[in-house]
Amino acid sequence: MKDNYEFIKCPACGQIMKKVYLEDQGFMVDICLDGCGGLWLDNRELNKLDEHKEDITPLKEAYKGKTFEHVDKTKIRECPLCHKPMVKNNVSAKQEILIDECYSCGGKFFDKDELEQMRAQYHSDEERIADVKKLAQDSHSMQLILETMLSKEEFGQY
Template sequence: MDCPVCKNAGLTREKLEQDLIAYACAQCGGRMIVANDYSHWLEKQQGTLPEKPFSDISLEIHDVEKAKFCPECSRLMVKYKVGHGLDFKIDRCGGCGGVWLDANEWEAMKDRNLHDEINSVFTAPWQAGVRQEQNSQTLDVLYSKKFGDQDYTKIKEIRSWLDAHPKRQAILHFLSDDSPYKA
């Protein structure tokens, strides 16, 4: 197998985890995980690990944006956003199901305990969640610009308090009434 990024560099077998072999490129640091190898590894796990919160690890991710062809079956690979605080895409072959991870992407996913959920990244519900996450981030930036950082922080505090309040509806009616003190 040749590297789909470097084109002429061969991939060598590498032990990625106990019972999981990947094919690595020494030039770009990318790795190919064969679908059956990953499935067998998952079967040996004791279920998926709980997702860990984002940590400020200092891994440099080299997310290669150009299209890749699968080193195993030569089909075009499709990019999927990982989300969950990770701002890169992983590549999956629609033919054989193999996955290409650019340099340090496995480590970043492992740091969040997402390495055992790679197959989930390719599902419609996961991708819908990624889009929702992006929409929320976009709206967060827009609201911060509209209200200013300090006011927006206060608004979010009030909203959080209001969402948990047992008399939420009554408070909302009071706030939306132009003259709540008129009889």
């Protein structure tokens, strides 16, 4: 899969990102090797890298021996492709890692080490599915509680 752009600037530190080819997946990713170590994934690339069994050796090799600058992860970042503000989103049902996601083009930005942290969260599909089901159940329960509270408030019971 070929990118539609020659280079992009890192949304976290502004450095030009380098392209790294992932042979097993058949596409290029953009890595900030001269700045913060961030990783840009185009729309639909994450699902080919999100499991610990998928080979990301070329990424690890690109990072080897490098030091990276610290960046403010709380800052709102701009998409390097369409220049729209990105949104902070949890990358898994565990809700432990926030990444930057562009709702316009579907791209995702991972700060240094976040992809590997995400990949280490689950060791099986069953474990991941169980967490997703629990999150969905918790969300549904929370919605029911809020609806009950709102209806009681509406009728002056609170």
